[in-house]
Amino acid sequence: MQETKKGKRTLIDASRLIIESMARAGADAFIGYPITPANLLYQYGAQRMPLMLAAPDEITTLQWMSGLAATGKVPITATSFPGYALMIESVNMAYMMELPMVIILVQRLGPATGTATCGAQGDLTLLRGNISGGHPMPVLCTSTFEDAWTLSAKAVELAINLRTPVVLLTSKEEVMTSKSFDMNTLPEITQVERKYYDMKCDGKYKSYKPTDLVPDFLPVTQDNHQVRINASTHDKEGILQHSNDEAMANTRRLEEKIRQKAHEYTLYHMEEEKDADKLIVAFGITAAAARDAVKQLREEGEKVSLLIPKTLQPAPQVYLEIMDSYKTVIVAEENMNNQFSDMIYGLNKPRNHRFVGGLGKMITPQQIIEEVQA
């Protein structure tokens, strides 16, 4: 554990904070395949992680990560949509196998290759449904440099404790921008203590027998107990089954594990203004514009509250409760289709709901202000 020097003002980018934070939390391998705008993360991962491997493609990336995770490593990678698209089947595999890992997904303008050097917030809908069956996979989203530090460690913790792949969602404008930053403000990160199956336990180890919804882990490299890891539908032992009761209970547990434990990872920032009847909601890069908008609106005497969601999946109920308690809700996100509100309301978007969208350009504070004052 390294001590961060106190009172240190410097110029830093969020990529550096993310990788250092994950390393301190316990990530120990970076598997990389180059893609803009995630390359800085790869560069830092290579410098910092005890193990760095250059994969020949993103499918291999996820497979190597899964193999490493089966041996007890905590691997991470960084990519953008085109790479993530290739990873999805293997992300499902890791989810089914219950292998911890973090994928840093740096959003850029799509569809397809789109514009590699242009930011966007277009991948939330994809992340909501990328596990077959619609089972939730945790997604945390950074909106400040402080988040790049704290949420990155949290993503590693979540991956290890819940034995699941986790996506840390960010965007080009966050990880490729440098900022003056006081390192003094960074809280200490301690390495996540990993829980293993107690070898002293009597009886047979079953790879998918849960303790409080999460199975105890043993690596495939030890020789005390047989470990069975399986991407197909399986029973507690890890043996392939068609759809018997035990196997279905196991698949149901995958959903329950994330949903029931999600409350431990419900992270958001709420700035409540007394007597405000307007609420601005923004996550990721747009949260910065929202903060400036709120500041300016308040200076002009407007009463407005601000919600910055950080846990995006599974969607916490509290967002709906907060949004429902305001007369007017303005959601700003850099896409054309209001993916956050779709996640919260589906087709039943309330009449008091307004959307500030964007494509190929960061949403400005002025755009949000204009919608609030419209």
Add this chain to the structure above:
Amino acid sequence: MTTPFLNTDALPYCKGCGHSLIAKNTSKALEKLNYKPLDVIMVTDIGCHGIIDKCLNTHTVHGLHGRSVALGAGISFGTENPDKKIIVFIGDGGTTIGLQHIMEAARLNLNMTVVVHNNYLYGMTGGQTSGLTPVGFNTTTSYEGNPFGGYDICALSHTAGAAYVSRILGICDISDKLAVAFGTKGFSLVEVLEICPSYGIKLNPRRKLAEIVESSGMKIGEWSNQREEYVKYQGKKTDDLLARLPEIRKGFNSYLKAPMSLIVSGSAGEGVQLAAGLISKAAIGSGLHVTQKGSYPVTVGVGFSTAEVNLSPDSIHFHGINIPDMVIITSEDGLAHNRKRIENMATGKLFIDSSLEVPETGAEIIQHDFRSVGARNASVFAVFYFALKTGIISTESLFKVIEDEGKADKLPMAKIKDALSMVK
């Protein structure tokens, strides 16, 4: 007879299927090599062969179609104990879809053995043609015979660098042949040839395995490469990405009382990002808050290079720049990239190289020969000029950054100082 590796004799395969033979002989070979079941990590692919999992007393890892070799490679990377044995079972279909993974593992000479169960077609999904189906062989998707030859997976793996490769017929006792592969340090691959009793035999009546192999043009045999073991050397590492970041102490003051946005733009290779970094760090040293980002074409070595810098006495959240307050342009590339934004400026300042045509703009125009110190240093000189003319940051604060970062020897400082001394 039940062996330590198999927990049953009743293997889940059709009568006459070579997969049973491979499973039993794998067990026998591992026994011969004195492995214990939990020394072995068996990775299986999708296909009939993959359902062997439940019959094994080894560790078992059952992955996706075609990806098992990459999954096994990940396990190999993470396995410190060289006495552990990683074996991947894969079919000819999995080999087809996951060809790249096999080539990669062979190229890196990872410590593992791949056993290709080549029965010339996709058995589990209904007998379709695979990439390893030989020419003329009938399948449910080529009733008149496969018009193409199959991949020679042994030749490909050998060429890619496998330490040991063999092709064998899946008949009689193959345990000694498998044991050679299992005993190899580094990457080994065995292609075991079989005929699927459910589809292959029915669709290719009266054909014998040896004759099919001969007609395919592929030889039974073994091939090897003298390979060094895979080296896990990782190069020089840091144990803290933050520790070596230079601390920027406040040694100067700035009169800036409100946020200001600045664009520095020129051509690739002319120090634009370096120059923007100097401003950013000098501004931090002057007590300001800063954001900085770069923009350049995909081919980073040619065309424009633009840096966007925000300076503010207060912390900065939104860092986008629509219409900048100030712009520094040192080349035609930079002008072309920012012309629209310059034209939209109603106020502010435009610092532009005197060789360039000045666009229509509401900004105050300040022309100077920035390229006089050489094209490569035009942007660095321009930011000194900017500092001198605006006073937002001092030239001393810029010199301090150059000194602190040990860049004084790499930049023509004397030339820049001379050029600055001539500025009125």
